[in-house]
Amino acid sequence: MRTGWNWLGVLPFFVFAVLFLVLPTMNIVIGAFRNPQGEFTLANLAGLSAPRIVDSFAISIRISLASAALGCLVGFAMAAAVVMGGVPAWLKAPLMTFSGVASNFAGVPLAFAFIATLGRVGLVTMLLRQWFGINIYAMGFNLLSFWGLTLTYLFFQIPLMILIITPALEGLRREWREAAEVLGASTGQYWRMVALPILFPSLLGAFALLFANSFGAVATAYALTGSSLSIVPIMLFAQIRGDVLQDPHLGYAMAFGMIVVTGIANLAYVIMRSRAERWMR
Amino acid sequence: MSFLNLDHLQKSFGSTQVVHDFSLSVDKGEFISFLGPSGCGKTTVLRMVAGFEEPSEGRILIDGQDVTRLRPNQRQIGMVFQAYALFPNLNVAENVGFGLKVAGVPRSERASRVAEMLELIGLPDMAARFPWQLSGGQQQRVALARALAPRPRVLLLDEPLSALDAKIRVSLRNQIREIQQQLGITTIFVTHDQEEALSISDRIVVMHRGIAEQTGTPPQIYNQPATEFVAGFVGKLNLFDATVLDRASGLVSLAGSEIRLNRPIPPGRVSLAARPEGLVLAETGIPAEVTGVEFLGSVQRLRARVGERDIVLDRFNTDASLPQTGDRLHLSPELSRWLLVSHEQ
Amino acid sequence: MKRLWSWGAIIAGALYFLLPLIGTLEFSLRMRRGEYSLDAYRSVLADPAFRATFGYSVAMALLTILLGVLIVVPTAYWVRLRLPRLRPVIEFITLLPLVIPAIVVVFGYIRLYNTSSLLPLTGSATGTNLLLLCGYATLALPYMYRAVDTGLSTLDVRSLTEAAQSLGAGWVRIIGNLILPNVMGAVMSGAFLSFAIVIGEFTMAALLNRPAFGPYMQLLGANRAYEPAALAVIAFAATWGCMGLMQLISRLASVRRTAR
Ligand SMILES: Nc1ncnc2c1ncn2[C@@H]1O[C@H](COP(=O)(O)OP(=O)(O)O)[C@@H](O)[C@H]1O
Ligand SMILES: [Mg+2]
Numbered sequence: 001m002r003t004g005w006n007w008l009g010v011l012p013f014f015v016f017a018v019l020f021l022v023l024p025t026m027n028i029v030i031g032a033f034r035n036p037q038g039e040f041t042l043a044n045l046a047g048l049s050a051p052r053i054v055d056s057f058a059i060s061i062r063i064s065l066a067s068a069a070l071g072c073l074v075g076f077a078m079a080a081a082v083v084m085g086g087v088p089a090w091l092k093a094p095l096m097t098f099s100g101v102a103s104n105f106a107g108v109p110l111a112f113a114f115i116a117t118l119g120r121v122g123l124v125t126m127l128l129r130q131w132f133g134i135n136i137y138a139m140g141f142n143l144l145s146f147w148g149l150t151l152t153y154l155f156f157q158i159p160l161m162i163l164i165i166t167p168a169l170e171g172l173r174r175e176w177r178e179a180a181e182v183l184g185a186s187t188g189q190y191w192r193m194v195a196l197p198i199l200f201p202s203l204l205g206a207f208a209l210l211f212a213n214s215f216g217a218v219a220t221a222y223a224l225t226g227s228s229l230s231i232v233p234i235m236l237f238a239q240i241r242g243d244v245l246q247d248p249h250l251g252y253a254m255a256f257g258m259i260v261v262t263g264i265a266n267l268a269y270v271i272m273r274s275r276a277e278r279w280m281r
Numbered sequence: 282m283s284f285l286n287l288d289h290l291q292k293s294f295g296s297t298q299v300v301h302d303f304s305l306s307v308d309k310g311e312f313i314s315f316l317g318p319s320g321c322g323k324t325t326v327l328r329m330v331a332g333f334e335e336p337s338e339g340r341i342l343i344d345g346q347d348v349t350r351l352r353p354n355q356r357q358i359g360m361v362f363q364a365y366a367l368f369p370n371l372n373v374a375e376n377v378g379f380g381l382k383v384a385g386v387p388r389s390e391r392a393s394r395v396a397e398m399l400e401l402i403g404l405p406d407m408a409a410r411f412p413w414q415l416s417g418g419q420q421q422r423v424a425l426a427r428a429l430a431p432r433p434r435v436l437l438l439d440e441p442l443s444a445l446d447a448k449i450r451v452s453l454r455n456q457i458r459e460i461q462q463q464l465g466i467t468t469i470f471v472t473h474d475q476e477e478a479l480s481i482s483d484r485i486v487v488m489h490r491g492i493a494e495q496t497g498t499p500p501q502i503y504n505q506p507a508t509e510f511v512a513g514f515v516g517k518l519n520l521f522d523a524t525v526l527d528r529a530s531g532l533v534s535l536a537g538s539e540i541r542l543n544r545p546i547p548p549g550r551v552s553l554a555a556r557p558e559g560l561v562l563a564e565t566g567i568p569a570e571v572t573g574v575e576f577l578g579s580v581q582r583l584r585a586r587v588g589e590r591d592i593v594l595d596r597f598n599t600d601a602s603l604p605q606t607g608d609r610l611h612l613s614p615e616l617s618r619w620l621l622v623s624h625e626q
Numbered sequence: 627m628k629r630l631w632s633w634g635a636i637i638a639g640a641l642y643f644l645l646p647l648i649g650t651l652e653f654s655l656r657m658r659r660g661e662y663s664l665d666a667y668r669s670v671l672a673d674p675a676f677r678a679t680f681g682y683s684v685a686m687a688l689l690t691i692l693l694g695v696l697i698v699v700p701t702a703y704w705v706r707l708r709l710p711r712l713r714p715v716i717e718f719i720t721l722l723p724l725v726i727p728a729i730v731v732v733f734g735y736i737r738l739y740n741t742s743s744l745l746p747l748t749g750s751a752t753g754t755n756l757l758l759l760c761g762y763a764t765l766a767l768p769y770m771y772r773a774v775d776t777g778l779s780t781l782d783v784r785s786l787t788e789a790a791q792s793l794g795a796g797w798v799r800i801i802g803n804l805i806l807p808n809v810m811g812a813v814m815s816g817a818f819l820s821f822a823i824v825i826g827e828f829t830m831a832a833l834l835n836r837p838a839f840g841p842y843m844q845l846l847g848a849n850r851a852y853e854p855a856a857l858a859v860i861a862f863a864a865t866w867g868c869m870g871l872m873q874l875i876s877r878l879a880s881v882r883r884t885a886r
Binding site for chain 1: 628629631632633635636638639642643645646647648649650652653654697698700701704705708709712716719722723724725726727728729730731732733734735736737738760761763764815818819822826827828829832833840843844847848854855857858861862865866
């Protein structure tokens with residue numbers, strides 16, 4: 001008799017999630033298929049094919065792929081170094097705390113930090129010029145470019161990777177490594193045949209998450225560039241603020257496009273994970 | 282020259298020495314058990330043989346080759362771990378074939394060897410299963426097959442049965458012994474369970490605090506324990522307060538009765554002792570008062586008091602009536618089998 | 627060999643993370659020509675808008691933590707106790723904020739809760755503050771839920787609950803006096819992250835037009851040269867300081883609890 005009312009306990013959660021997560025998202029998705037009169041239309045989506053918007057999606061996706069890939073690589077290396085690399089154990093706690101803060105406390109101050117470091121008069125830019133005679137701006141570097149933004153995004157991507165992958169690395173049992181070793185496997189063979197396949201689902205998940213993380217990032221890019229760099233979130237931001245695209249419903253379509261991209265990234269993750277995990281329960 | 286030689290091995294972690302001067306010669310095809318309480322250094326010696334720990338002192342030779350500085354993957358050793366340690370991402374066949382694959386054995390040859398190994402462990406139909414689909418006993422058998430597949434020179438087993446239920450433990454230990462004898466592989470088996478060690482070993486090394494206290498066949502270890510520790514750890518032991526009358530001829534006195542041991546008593550502190558099943562009741566002799574009786578089916582176990590000591594005495598369950606608590610009995614000085622155990626310095 | 631690689635990765639990473647921090651610090655001291663000075667800091671701290679926006683964001687962060695705890699702890703507890711089959715669903719929902727960009731969510735808020743809707747939250751300052759608070763709680767949801775759920779996994783929730791019930795405790799008492807103190811460490815680690823997310827958050831606050839610290843920093847960055855660097859240093863230091871304070875409080879609280 002009591003079990004029938006069990007769902008009441010999670011009602012507040014679901015009400016909250018529906019009101020502030022599901023409904024707003026649905027509203028955008030539906031809006032993407034409606035014209036200002038509220039009729040069904042595909043014109044908004046067709047508007048996404050404008051060269052400006054296609055370009056913005058292309059550069060956003062490229063930056064997100066690059067920063068996710070590099071973030072995964074470097075974050076993995078650092079996490080592996082701390083978990084199994086034979087460095088002192090006390091290094092782990094500060095690294096994890098730092099990662100927790102840095103992965104979230106990015107945004108506007110991060111942009112300032114990189115301007116102060118790699119901007120035209122930033123510390124590293126100046127030191128490189130004074131000490132080594134290297135002028136990175138003369139060599140074509142620009143903080144407001146693909147590589148500049150990728151390098152900046154890594155400041156929160158790497159810590160996020162460290163946070164995600166450390167528990168997975170700690171789940172690798174010592175006996176697996178030793179069993180492989182005593183059976184004649186080299187370190188490389190162990191990683192290729194045992195460790196990486198076991199970690200594969202976690203790595204994929206981390207990649208998808210890092211991708212979505214940088215794809216939706218607004219603050220850092222906006223503070224770096226104003227609205228001069230046309231990546232998707234910046235264009236959407238400007239659109240929401242001031243209808244720069246003239247057509248308000250194109251904003252719905254862009255937001256919908258963002259959901260689709262991060263959705264695809266995560267769907268790919270789910271599918272590949274279910275394939276990789278045939279050995280799991 | 283024996284097949285496997287551990288030559289004066291020592292191991293320290295930081296400032297604590299956990300293995301002291303450990304030497305052992307193992308013949309080809311021999312089954313050796315390391316027996317001792319938890320923390321006595323069994324695993325550490327085994328891991329030095331496998332190459333996971335480097336000895337602080339001493340050498341390890343396999344078939345005349347000094348392997349002390351070789352990496353584990355160069356030693357051609359098979360190892361079975363306590364917690365199975367199967368690769369969770371590989372199925373049974375891939376697990377068993379792992380060692381062959383990394384050695385570059387061609388696929389067809391690998392497949393037939395894997396099939397042969399699965400036959401050997403009695404799991405021929407499980408090739409496509411993943412570890413999580415197997416019971417603990419099955420997983421451990423697959424681990425054994427995996428270790429044996431590349432034809433290692435030495436097989437090491439670190440408490441392979443202690444994670445299993447009692448019943449499977451007995452059947453699997455017999456299976457391990459059968460397979461070992463069938464293949465004639467030199468084996469070191471680590472355990473803290475004396476029954477396990479006694480039942481399947483050619484020889485046992487009893488370890489205590491990083492020292493090999495005694496090495497011998499199971500009957501030697503049980504019947505002639507060299508030290509009090511060995512005697513107490515392997516089986517149950519009753520100690521008595523006896524007085525030495527004559528060291529040279531082995532004459533002692535216990536509670537007014539004289540006992541002839543018919544062998545000289547070694548110098549130093551020694552104790553008179555006896556196993557529960559080595560004590561025999563008689564009409565006259567050493568007086569004992571029954572303090573408790575347990576009926577264990579095939580055996581009757583009496584608890585009794587001799588002088589200041591509490592002892593345990595086992596008798597086969599014959600038709601003879603069970604003694605009662607409070608009964609006064611006598612232990613036979615002549616028929617009982619007495620042991621002498623030396624004390625540690 | 628392995629150690630060499632590890633140290634290499636750690637040192638390269640540390641350089642990458644430390645250089646921008648050092649660069650910012652150095653830059654913030656350069657305001658006066660030819661010498662290092664604290665002028666930029668003086669200028670920032672003298673700005674009343676700095677104090678107002680920072681205070682606003684700290685308050686929002688604390689409220690977000692409170693709201694997050696109120697939503698997450700009872701839910702995670704209840705799911706473990708009575709509705710284990712709902713776990714995948716709840717987990718999926720709590721992961722959504724990591725997948726749906728914040729800018730999309732807040733865009734939805736603006737359209738859904740505008741002045742002509744059923745729930746015209748954006749019509750008043752209080753309503754918009756509430757909306758922003760809920761938005762922040764949504765952003766923090768993945769971290770809060772995971773932290774609390776991990777904390778609960780170390781408890782035997784069922785036995786604890788049954789023991790409390792047999793002593794006659796009600797639900798509010800069980801959650802408030804029994805479960806919450808036991809997962810306090812986990813709640814705190816979730817709270818740290820929530821704090822870090824909220825304190826400098828830009829997108830939601832800017833689009834909802836609230837006077838938060840994130841938009842203030844952005845505005846300053848667009849108009850000044852050295853003050854932004856000083857602001858970044860202050861923001862980093864303040865965040866770490868607040869987090870240290872919270873850690874201290876939670877530690878004191880747990881000491882008091884164990885001493886009792
Ligand atoms: N890597 C290590 N570092 C420090 N001490 C260790 C290490 N490995 C084992 N020991 C210590 O060495 C002693 C023997 O351990 P071990 O060989 O595992 O014992 P056993 O296998 O007989 O239970 C124990 O006291 C243990 O704490
Ligand atoms: Mg051990």
